[in-house]
Amino acid sequence: MQLDTIVRNGLIATESGVLPAGQEIGISNGKISLIGYELPEGPETKIIDAQGAYITPGGVDSHVHLAQRNAPTGDTWETGTRSAVAGGTTTVLAFASQTKEMTSLFPVLEEYHGKARGQSYCDYGFHFILTNPNATILEQELPRIAKEEGITSIKLYMTYELYKLSDHQLLDTMLACRLLGLTTMIHAENSDMINFLIQGLERNKNTAPFFHAISAPKIAEDEASYRAIRLAELVDAPVLLVHVSSDGAMKHIREAQTRLLPIHAETCPHYLFLLSDKLANHEHDAFHGAKGVCSPPLRHNLDDLEALWRGISNDTFTVFSSDHASTKYDHPQGKKAGMIDGIPRFSKIPKGIPGIETRLSLLFSESEACLPTERARLSVARFVQLTSSNPARLYGLTQKGSIMPGFDADLVIWHPHSQGETTIAQEKLHHGVDYTPFEGMRVRNWPRFTMLRGEIVWDADKDSVTGGKGFGKFLKRENGRLLVGKLGQLPSGMIEGEREYWLPKSGMKA
Template sequence: MSTPAFDVVVRNARVATASDVFVSDIGITNGKIAVLGLGLASGKVEMDAAGRVVTPGGVDAHCHLDQPMDPPVRMADGFESGTRSAACGGTTTVIPFAAQQKGESLRAAVDDYHRRADGQAHVDYAFHLIVSDPTPEVLTQELPALIAEGYTSFKLYMTYDALKLNDAQVLDVLAVAREHGAMAMVHAENADAIEWLTRRLEAAGRTAPRWHAHARPMLVEREATHRAIALSQLVDVPILIVHVSGREAVEQIRWARSHGLQIFAETCPQYLFLTAEDLGIDDSYKGARCVCSPPPRDKANQQVIWDGLADGLFTLISSDHAPFRFDAPEGKRPGGQEVPFRHIPNGIPGLETRLPLLYSEGVLGGRITLEKFVELTATNPAKAYGLHPRKGTIAPGSDADLVIWDEGEFVVDNKLLHHNVDYTPYAGMTLRAWPAVTLASGQVVWDGHEFFPRQGQGQFLRCGPPTLRPRLR
């Protein structure tokens, strides 16, 4: 009896990449894609895709797992539950954040985050950095050394007191990004405008969750986006504006692109599927579940974001998974209390639902092509953070991270999800697709019904320089 030529063969696949869709078998050896072709020799494991779409495993390049928080608040998902949830939703690489605390070294933040992740992950992961205290030592020693070690991206905040940088500090960090070939991500909201609006709302007794959206109108995102673009232009370095929510910020990015500036943009499912009404139409606390920053906008704005995905304005789509339990003293009810919107932990869960939402309403809804779906959810995130072609594509030599898709009716129910959060903002939605099988490094980790743990087998990835090029308009 002949020895099988491959560890795994996926047959009769409708393979989708960022540039092509074609029928092929996929031969896998030692966790890598060995060959694509028809009529491949046998594998130790044979899988029949039966003509279904097979995409690269998703790369969720903006999510938060086990990030240090001020007590009593604590994130619900660490690396074990977060990567379990990711895998069941078709995501096989996650990039959360090693967050520097003010007064702490950046190196200490990275070391602490490795301790939190070690031995926990079911899928591969890398780290972004959050730079909140750019001291001379951080700028001249720690940050350049960490970039050289494979931490080639970092996030800068223009809001949140514990994290925000002033313009001079942003320029200092962007100069390091330029010198050392790193990717700078920017959370663009005007902190002073938000604080001014918040104080006025509080003085009027308007503190329910729904007022969070009134404290962060599109104007504060537009102004900060414009300023971030200007600072990027001054240093002459690319930046990526994260979780873009609204038409006014989109217009700023279109202007920058039309003037030849290297500005990348990210958005998230909450800006395609939620609106400000999900924060509440009265003073009920239920809206706390959807408090995130920037907040969801209105229905008309959803179309603006869809248009940006279709025409190339957006470079990638991430979940911005920020997992806080709703009915818990360590979550959206700090200390067990219904608190004013200023004190509600910001963020919503979305690791597991990101790909099914976009495949269902984007691809099957006729809003984006299958190739664009792959580009936004896998290929471009891998390129932006120096992981391509190991991640983000289906090609010989790439990791055998694959998703076989089932198309049909799937009703979103939090009881069927695998995160450690007690709700999903998408509960009750009827989707048209869900991952039937997820393979991570050639191993089945999700078969559409059951999760197969790989705890500790997820590898830490050292990132290279970004290889993404913006589309100039």
């Protein structure tokens, strides 16, 4: 067999562990062809020496906002995916967003394809955000789009006036997705609680950026998470609770998982590394805290961070995503849209922070690859699960997320030993906005090479994104797999067959 590329002298990390030293990865036509010892090289075979460093699958970031109409100063597909590959991510799933006046998803799909086509440095797919899930969309359009476009996941909101659905709409949509085998993502915060608190804060003139963290306390996330789980349980629907930031929400999730309910969970770097003091006034800029405004907000105490780290370690969390939702800071349509007539108004600050490029290094830095076992927060195998293999399986990316023959040759080759240690700084990053919330944080490693389908698209030795805009492909996905629990559970108090009295005549598909 003629191999195009051999990656040798590395420690190959998989979701189940690190392979014995000395094994090599053989690549042909963009795919992993062989894994073994002393692979045969031909006269044209390119050799990549990992120099003893870890090799992990290319990152799959399954929660990314790019070219969103509500973020005119945020990252485009070009800048966002350029940043992704520089940080080791080779596949992103971003959001095509419906607005409430739209009665069909096809214009949304056409518009978002137009924004992404020919612009991406990495492979990509879409989720739909549903804000008007009418009968035509649920019964006719979603089945067709899943089959023809391979878009097999949707996101629902329980908060924000422009996005939120009623419980009845949530149930209708969860059931429709259950019947189609689609993955349902839920943004769980109690909208009325948050609006009530915002009104009180504004009445008392507490409108600085820090009060965003006061306006959406953990209890609002806890209540909505519990409610989302119970709604899903009623219709026997698997769901993923996104960007979990609260230990209370995490406890509800864990309790559901122990009952074998198919409740998946996601958290993000900012909820593991940042606290609400990021929103406080800065010595030289009273509005500086706007850089840390995201939803759910950053929490107050170190105990909050530690609780989520336990969820990373004990498998409560299924995936680790960036929730990259960037917007410029120093721009009147960016974060400073929240400065009105010289008065800060936290409720008008665009929500979201950049993180697509820093996601992998922040988590890898806390793994056994970089720390002694007794100090590490997670194993290398767990890192692979959270950042690559689990999101690939959950979202139907059958050729991504694992280092196995037949899979796309998407690889991250880290620096050997401590050579990749670096300090995160805005000037080093490749996104299209003007700050990073992780400024000044030290990470113990950074990707040396990122490979997408066998091609090096990030080369730290050259300090360069070497891939081309447009090399990334749109990915048609299959239905995702359950990674937690199982279907067919009955809520407490229900009798066998009770659902049949109210289910659609087609019933539940397996």
